[in-house]
């Protein structure tokens with residue numbers, strides 16, 4: 001399954017995932033645009049289609065991860081769709097989809113789920129801006145002596161500035177403006193900022 005950039009962009013718009021307003025991103029930066037990937041992920045057919053496109057890149061790179069780990073809440077659902085897409089390809093080995101969460105500020109995998117030493121792991125997130133969350137998940141994976149083999153995202157809005165020290169695969173590159181809060185023109189205009197993903201988001 002291959003998807004080109006205009007096809008993914010059209011899907012983001014069709015499902016109302018591409019929002020305009022004044023947003024504080026997870027990275028702390030402000031922006032006038034935000035992509036709310038859960039609006040796609042609520043549709044398994046769309047989530048799986050994107051996951052198959054990412055899985056095709058992972059397989060083309062010769063990688064065979066048996067676990068897909070992503071940071072909650074952004075990567076919840078996405079990590080399972082990607083695991084499902086890989087599972088279909090690697091019929092003989094079950095592929096797991098696992099989310100990492102931050103109950104006390106640091107990412108953990110809870111509920112007795114563990115990664116195996118030496119297990120190859122694909123780290124996924126929905127949108128990569130600074131890559132901070134993915135970096136933390138890479139560290140978490142290594143804490144199990146498992147091996148992160150690549151990072152996969154739906155959207156790369158980093159402008160190519162990220163080096164995970166691993167292959168980084170994304171389905172679209174979006175060059176959306178973002179600003180440090182002190183230089184944010186939307187803050188200067190007095191428009192209230194919303195933190196997407198929190199209960200304060202009203203769109």
Ligand SMILES: [Zn+2]
Pocket residue numbers: 022030031181184185186187188193
């Ligand atoms: Zn602002």
